[in-house]
Amino acid sequence: AQSVTQLGSHVSVSEGALVLLRCNYSSSVPPYLFWYVQYPNQGLQLLLKYTTGATLVKGINGFEAEFKKSETSFHLTKPSAHMSDAAEYFCAVGGLNQAGTALIFGKGTTLSVSS
Amino acid sequence: ETGVTQTPRHLVMGMTNKKSLKCEQHLGHNAMYWYKQSAKKPLELMFVYSLEERVENNSVPSRFSPECPNSSHLFLHLHTLQPEDSALYLCASSQDNAMNTEAFFGQGTRLTVV
DSSP states (O other): OOOOEEEEEEEEETTTEEEEEEEEESSOOOEEOOOOOOOOOOEEEEHHHHHHHSEEEGGGOOOEEEEEETTTEEEEESOOOOGGGGGEEEEEEEEETTEEEEEEOOOOOEEEEEO | SSEEEEEEEEEEEEEEEEEEEEEEEEEEEEEEEEEEEESSSSSSSEEETTTTTTOOOOSSSSSSSEEEETTTTTEEEEESOOGGEEEEEEEEEEOOTTTTTOEEEEEOEEEEEE
């Protein structure tokens, strides 16, 4: 079975600071990994995904993530935080559970950005 | 309209009521999903439909009943719910339900059971 663990339920940064949101995965097969963002009262929006190929993946809004197989990690970064980045971020892995094949999500990390 | 649309956006229902949540996708996708999002918990996958066929999931209480009449529409029928069923219910769709395929989400229905 596949699963993801997001380390830290809440991360606070200052505007202009580096953003680092941590995600570790567990998978018995090569993983397919995703990061989504959710703004208040909205659904989830895809930031980026890793399937195969280049391990550094660039996404929207200046975010990127690096797949590290040796560390079973897929951390999300952004060099310089903006106020508009404040939201909840979810890491997910393509997986199979009792409901079928679909994205399996972590608990989420709330990002706060202060001026 | 484009993307995935859910109606209603907000719903308050009593424990003896029967209501339905509706989801419609305009992306030509072949797979649709219901997720439950509760505070402090991971998104919980409830149901998966692929090519209008559902994988049985005995972990979801029978008071939740999904229906997928065609590849563009998905319903979640609700009856005799409990207060702990209050949550944000998210619908999603994807091109197929392969593990490497991203899902597109609607804005959700905020359900409150009183």
